[in-house]
Amino acid sequence: MSARHDLxxxxxGIHGCTVALMAARGGLNVALVERGALCREASGVNAGTLTxxxxxxxxxxxxxxxxxxxxxxxxxxxxxxxxxxxDGLSLAFTEREEELLSYRAGKRREAGAPIxxxxxxxxxxxxxxxxxxxxxxxxxxxxxxxxxYLTGLAxxxxxxxxxxxxxxxxAATGIDRDEGGFAVQTAQGPVRGKRLVIAGGVWIxxxxxxxxxxxxIKVLVNQLAVTERQRPVMRTVIGIAxxxxxxxxxxxxxxxxxxxxxxxxxRERGGVALMPDRLIGNVRLACHxxxxxxxxxxxxxxxxxxxxxxxxxxxxxxxxxxPDAYVCGSVHSGYTSGPYLARLLAxxxxxxxxxxxxxxxxxLLPPQSGRxxx
Amino acid sequence: MTAPxxxxxxxxxxxxxxxxxxATAAEAGRRVAVIDEQPRAGGQVWRAPxxxxxxxxxxxxxxxxxxxxxxxxxxxxxxxxxxxxxxxRTESGYRVDTLGPDGPTxxxxxxxxxxTGAHERVVPFPGWTTPGVIGLAAATxxxxxxxxxxxxxxxxxxxxxxxxxVAAGLVKAGAEVAAIVDIAPRSAWLSRLPxxxxxxxxxTRGLSWAFAVAKAGVPTLSGHGVRRVEGGEAISRVVIGPVxxxxxxxxxxxxxxxxxxxxxGHGLTTASEVTRLLRAEHRFDRLRGGWIPVVDGAFQTxxxxxxxxxxxxxxxxxxxxxxxxxxLGWHLAGRTAEAAATRARxxxxxxxxxxxxxxxxxxxxxxxxxxxxxxxCRCEDVTRAEIDAAxxxxxxxxxxxxxxxxxxxxxxxxxxCADTVQELMAARLGTSREAVGQWTGxxxxxxxxxxxxxxxxxxxxxxxxxPAPL
Numbered sequence: 001m002s003a004r005h006d007l008x009x010x011x012x013g014i015h016g017c018t019v020a021l022m023a024a025r026g027g028l029n030v031a032l033v034e035r036g037a038l039c040r041e042a043s044g045v046n047a048g049t050l051t052x053x054x055x056x057x058x059x060x061x062x063x064x065x066x067x068x069x070x071x072x073x074x075x076x077x078x079x080x081x082x083x084x085x086x087d088g089l090s091l092a093f094t095e096r097e098e099e100l101l102s103y104r105a106g107k108r109r110e111a112g113a114p115i116x117x118x119x120x121x122x123x124x125x126x127x128x129x130x131x132x133x134x135x136x137x138x139x140x141x142x143x144x145x146x147x148x149y150l151t152g153l154a155x156x157x158x159x160x161x162x163x164x165x166x167x168x169x170x171a172a173t174g175i176d177r178d179e180g181g182f183a184v185q186t187a188q189g190p191v192r193g194k195r196l197v198i199a200g201g202v203w204i205x206x207x208x209x210x211x212x213x214x215x216x217i218k219v220l221v222n223q224l225a226v227t228e229r230q231r232p233v234m235r236t237v238i239g240i241a242x243x244x245x246x247x248x249x250x251x252x253x254x255x256x257x258x259x260x261x262x263x264x265x266x267r268e269r270g271g272v273a274l275m276p277d278r279l280i281g282n283v284r285l286a287c288h289x290x291x292x293x294x295x296x297x298x299x300x301x302x303x304x305x306x307x308x309x310x311x312x313x314x315x316x317x318x319x320x321x322x323p324d325a326y327v328c329g330s331v332h333s334g335y336t337s338g339p340y341l342a343r344l345l346a347x348x349x350x351x352x353x354x355x356x357x358x359x360x361x362x363x364l365l366p367p368q369s370g371r372x373x374x
Numbered sequence: 375m376t377a378p379x380x381x382x383x384x385x386x387x388x389x390x391x392x393x394x395x396x397a398t399a400a401e402a403g404r405r406v407a408v409i410d411e412q413p414r415a416g417g418q419v420w421r422a423p424x425x426x427x428x429x430x431x432x433x434x435x436x437x438x439x440x441x442x443x444x445x446x447x448x449x450x451x452x453x454x455x456x457x458x459x460x461x462x463r464t465e466s467g468y469r470v471d472t473l474g475p476d477g478p479t480x481x482x483x484x485x486x487x488x489x490t491g492a493h494e495r496v497v498p499f500p501g502w503t504t505p506g507v508i509g510l511a512a513a514t515x516x517x518x519x520x521x522x523x524x525x526x527x528x529x530x531x532x533x534x535x536x537x538x539x540v541a542a543g544l545v546k547a548g549a550e551v552a553a554i555v556d557i558a559p560r561s562a563w564l565s566r567l568p569x570x571x572x573x574x575x576x577x578t579r580g581l582s583w584a585f586a587v588a589k590a591g592v593p594t595l596s597g598h599g600v601r602r603v604e605g606g607e608a609i610s611r612v613v614i615g616p617v618x619x620x621x622x623x624x625x626x627x628x629x630x631x632x633x634x635x636x637x638x639g640h641g642l643t644t645a646s647e648v649t650r651l652l653r654a655e656h657r658f659d660r661l662r663g664g665w666i667p668v669v670d671g672a673f674q675t676x677x678x679x680x681x682x683x684x685x686x687x688x689x690x691x692x693x694x695x696x697x698x699x700x701x702l703g704w705h706l707a708g709r710t711a712e713a714a715a716t717r718a719r720x721x722x723x724x725x726x727x728x729x730x731x732x733x734x735x736x737x738x739x740x741x742x743x744x745x746x747x748x749x750x751c752r753c754e755d756v757t758r759a760e761i762d763a764a765x766x767x768x769x770x771x772x773x774x775x776x777x778x779x780x781x782x783x784x785x786x787x788x789x790x791c792a793d794t795v796q797e798l799m800a801a802r803l804g805t806s807r808e809a810v811g812q813w814t815g816x817x818x819x820x821x822x823x824x825x826x827x828x829x830x831x832x833x834x835x836x837x838x839x840x841p842a843p844l
Contacts, residue, residue, distance in 0.1 A: 036771075037768075037769075037770070037771060037774045040773070040774065040777075044777060054842070056842075056843065056844065057844055093833055094833070094834065100841065104844055107844060133833065149776070149777040150777065152774070152777055153767070153777060153778055156767075156768055157767075168768070168770075169770065227824065228784075228785050228821060240838075241841075242838055242839075242841040243841050243842050244838050244839055244841065260839075260842065261839065262839070264462070272653065273462045273463065274460070274462070274816075274817055275462070276460040276462065276469070276471045276480070276817075277837075279460070279817070279827075280478075280827060280828060280829070281836050281837055281838070283824055283827055283828055284828045284831050284833075284836050285836060285838070286824070287824055287825065287828050288833050288836075293824050294823070294824050294825030294828070295823070295824075295825065296823070296824050297785070297821040297822060297823050297824070298459070298818050298821060298822050298823075298824055298827060299783075299784070299785060299787065299818075299821055300783070300787055300816050300817075300818070301816055301817050301818065302814075302816050312842070312843045332842070
């Protein structure tokens with residue numbers, strides 16, 4: 001009989017890792033079960049953008065606090081993830097984009113994001129690398145980026161420092177409820193906990209099904225690309241009004257191009273392939289915004305999965321009808337906001353009052369279900 | 375973006391395997407496109423002279439010219455000077471995107487033939503990134519295509535038949551070859567003699583290279599490897615020493631050879647980027663150059679319509695590559711009798727190709743002897759010690775190693791170092807190459823300039839998807 005932990009977290013992405021870290025620091029005996037290595041899916045292969053201008057309005061208050069957490073990562077995480085805080089610009093090149101930007105920036109501003117609308121000349125002062133044709137820009141001083149691929153290494157060290165029992169390369173195959181709480185089944189034997197957090201990203205849906213809770217999670221397949229190193233060509237994070245571009249040049253000279261253009265893939269196979277026409281479209285946007293990128297060579301493109309609920313708002317809170325079980329995931333722009341939302345959930349588990357409301361999943365469940373097998 | 379050009383068969387690579395396959399299938403009535411990044415067909419072994427260089431006029435050039443003439447006379451569409459950057463599966467087959475002299479081109483076909491050849495393996499040693507150190511295969515490019523001798527006094531080192539080829543080529547071009555340094559002991563060649571003599575034409579050519587080298591008085595040091603290169607900004611000395619049969623250094627006197635160039639190569643590894651990108655099934659075969667796609671009797675991989683031939687499907691050399699190209703060309707044209715007859719000829723050539731592959735296979739002991747401070751990933755300056763440290767810190771899978779060290783994240787995307795890095799990881803973990811796995815294949819297959827990928831466009835025509843919800 002294996003020892004029973006105070007908390008078992010299933011899923012080692014940014015949500016699972018942060019919940020585990022905060023709960024362990026709060027005094028709980030925590031185990032984290034991950035089928036691969038930490039932060040090797042969405043949390044490690046995303047574009048690393050830390051921005052308000054691609055964040056959903058309802059999440060702005062969370063994203064602002066999360067941004068502050070990222071900027072302060074050396075203190076609470078203890079390890080470097082290459083965070084750079086800089087200006088961000090969201091660009092409008094057409095009349096329609098101008099309208100879209102004015103409307104969207106206005107809504108985000110109402111929600112607390114410090115976004116100013118500025119003209120082409122002012123935008124070029126913020127970002128001298130801009131191309132021609134900018135009609136309007138949203139300027140946000142709370143922006144920046146991290147080096148997403150460093151996330152796993154940073155959390156790996158932090159979790160071990162905090163005394164979390166790290167179980168990488170151990171796939172959960174089912175979850176049973178038992179007298180003392182939960183038994184997460186794995187090929188290497190069950191992992192038992194008094195409390196349970198499901199933080200499996202796009203795999204939250206099958207994990208919730210183990211508990212009899214039908215929570216649909218959509219799978220987005222985001223294409224990304226990175227250039228070889230080149231001279232400095234930009235100094236801000238760039239997006240466009242529609243949100244279909246994210247662009248930043250890292251200190252070592254490579255530029256990551258993203259924006260959520262969809263590739264081929266699914267929950268079973270991961271990000272399988274990139275659609276060349278969409279990659280070309282994405283790169284055209286990037287070169288239109290920062291023309292000097294045309295000099296760079298494309299080094300690599302990849303596709304990563306992102307989870308989304310039916311209303312595209314997070315699934316963070318208790319699992320209805322199942323005491324001591326929680327879910328944490330499906331946060332839009334989750335890399336930016338994830339750590340703060342996960343910290344709120346850790347507060348709830350530690351019986352502290354969360355500073356902001358969570359996103360309970362009752363709204364996402366069919367009326368007659370989700371209170372299964374209590 | 376215009377609709378892709380439609381073919382029955384797309385062949386990637388116009389070396390002996392690919393060009394033969396394309397010509398055979400096209401002559402038999404298939405609509406074939408053959409693509410190569412070089413401006414002329416022939417691959418590496420039959421590389422064409424370029425830029426006004428008339429060529430060496432040797433047997434390789436004659437064979438290459440014959441293949442080039444056959445391909446040009448066939449109905450196959452040649453896209454030469456085209457760099458393939460994307461290959462994807464579609465509902466009806468495969469789509470290939472290239473960048474050529476006239477910009478981007480897209481092609482589609484139900485059948486795709488991968489004949490992408492090999493990459494050169496150089497097992498790192500101190501000083502291997504010094505200017506003046508170049509690969510054996512790279513030296514053959516300079517000699518065959520441009521008639522260029524890369525140095526005045528050269529050392530030719532490593533293993534496999536290319537040692538004698540390159541040394542003989544250098545001697546013929548008038549260069550001073552200070553020494554041939556062969557990891558393999560003489561006994562390794564002698565034990566393969568029966569297989570070599572089974573292919574009299576090839577054995578004769580090998581003897582002619584050896585004779586040319588001996589006549590020039592070039593000393594051959596068998597059972598020796600490069601210990602280090604000295605000189606800093608440019609080579610001044612090559613230090614060699616004895617190695618065991620597996621290529622690991624052993625006690626014994628070092629010799630210092632004054633030279634301004636070291637030409638070094640440790641065999642070939644399969645260029646399997648395309649089959650890896652498409653996620654076909656692979657297996658690890660050290661003799662055949664590392665990770666190779668699993669193929670059936672018709673050279674078909676685990677994916678329908680995806681075929682792999684030539685050195686990219688396992689190192690077997692030119693003779694086998696040409697035969698495989700012809701056999702697959704017949705297969706694709708539905709001519710099964712001719713295909714079977716050609717396949718039968720491949721069986722006879724197998725002992726020779728196995729003997730050569732054995733001399734060029736990775737020697738694990740040589741890799742495991744790499745010194746801690748030696749750079750292994752030269753794109754990102756990652757040393758052996760840093761790779762070991764990442765493994766000790768918890769990186770147990772090859773993709774994870776990238777995140778810990780940036781190893782394999784540079785311009786070559788691991789094409790140069792993968793075989794060495796994976797072996798080092800397996801050694802440190804005490805596990806198999808299969809357990810360590812391969813880096814995930816991703817586009818682009820070669821680095822391509824963004825300015826060329828985008829082609830000509832106007833902003834308003836970019837098909838921007840629907841914005842995410844607010």
